[in-house]
Amino acid sequence: MTAFRPTALSGVLSAALLAISALTPAAAQAPGQVRAQGEPVQAGPAAPAAPVLGKLTNYRDEMRRLITNIAKFAREKNPGFVVITHNGMELLQKRDEVDEKKVYPARAYMMSIDAIMQDGMFYGYETFGQPTSKEMKETFAQLIEVAKRDRVSILTMDFARDPKKIDEVLAASRKQGFLPFVAHKELSVMNSLPPYPARPFHENSNHVLSMSGAENYLYLRDTTAFGQEDEFALKLHDTNYDMVIVDVFHGRKPFSKRAIETLKYKKLGARRLVLARMDVGTAATYRFYWKPGWQSGAPRWITAPYPTDPDRYFVEYWRPEWHKIIYGDASSFTFGLLAQGYDGVVIETVEAYRYFESDGQDMAAFK
Secondary structure (H helix, E strand, O other): OOOOOOOOHHHHHHHHHHHHHOOOOOOOOOOOOEEEOOEEEOOOOOOOOOOOOOOOOOHHHHHHHHHHHHHHHHHHHOOOOEEEEEOOHHHHEEEOOOOOOOEEEOHHHHHHOOEEEEEOOOEOOOOOOOEOOHHHHHHHHHHHHHHHHOOOEEEEEEEOOOHHHHHHHHHHHHHOOOEEEEEOOOHHHOOOOOOOOOOOOOOOOOOOOOHHHOOOOEEOOOOHHHOOHHHHHHHHHOOOOOEEEEOOEEOOEEOOHHHHHHHOEOOOOOEOEEEEEEEOOEEEOOOOOOOOOOEOOEOOOEEEEEOOEEEEEEEOOOOHHHHHHHOOOOOOHHHHHHHHOOOEEEEEOOOHHHHHHOOOOOOOOOO
16 A cells, blocks of 8 residues: 555645635636747646636546546555445446447546446435336446446445335345445435334445445435534444445534544444545535635636535536645545545535536436
8 A cells, every 4th residue: 555644634624725725716727828939838837727618528528537536546545445426327438429329438437436326226316215217227227237347336325214115125236236225314414324224234244345345335414413523433333334434524523533443343343444425516615625705606617506505516627726626635635535544435416517518407416
């Protein structure tokens, strides 16, 4: 494993504030070019150039590029770092630029991720607790075959409370080789342990050191309902989930390394994986990087509010300024995850490409 500086996330995030505060919309522009005798002359190293906005921008390619860069940066520090995308199965394929009916596997992208966590594979894609439509199931089935051919694992996140439906989902997922989880609440308010089943599906006493060893997982969006940080860590320590996915922050403060280390062990004493959520499609006013005065349009890469959370804004995620916040140096979000000891990341709001492709009209994916 490549060594990296063990900076605490809180320190990393503070450093990020200082680093990012130096960026203004004007300073973030790519430097202009001067020509001498017909040849371009550059005064110094050029900042990464942002793609041209408009119809020429391939929003899916840009999301694939961002995710691939995150994975590359993280694995230079920790080769075993797990990278999972939340939704966005369409990114597994590239469309021909001339003939959109022709599609090809996005193999370089698939090699950069370990798995996809897909919402509503069986229940709850359109409506909580209701079977997912036949059309969506057919779409999923085709993309699942693409994933399997390139050895990308599938995690399912379905939405139901009826024990019969939950049992049906768990059995169907297991039969197809998926790693299942059934949420008893809407995704945006997932803040408690599922009441059914009372114990993790396929509970096991084995050490889980990689995703291939996981038989089940737990996803939590908000952990504050469990009490203080130590109360939450001990509550989760008292379970036998093989993989736990949490937000980086417990309330206003990032989880301490001590809490993460506690989360890494099951009640039975065996090791498990702890992954962090990281949103790459929206910026939130309550995150460490947000600066006073920022709003929609200022800086220019912050766009419209998210439909179910007015404190989040869609971002032009292809911009160098956003990439710098997410990965690249010791003040970035990804470095903070590595420094705190997370085993991997779940990359969220990857379907932001749909918002930009539709000029803000396609909001079905954003709940």
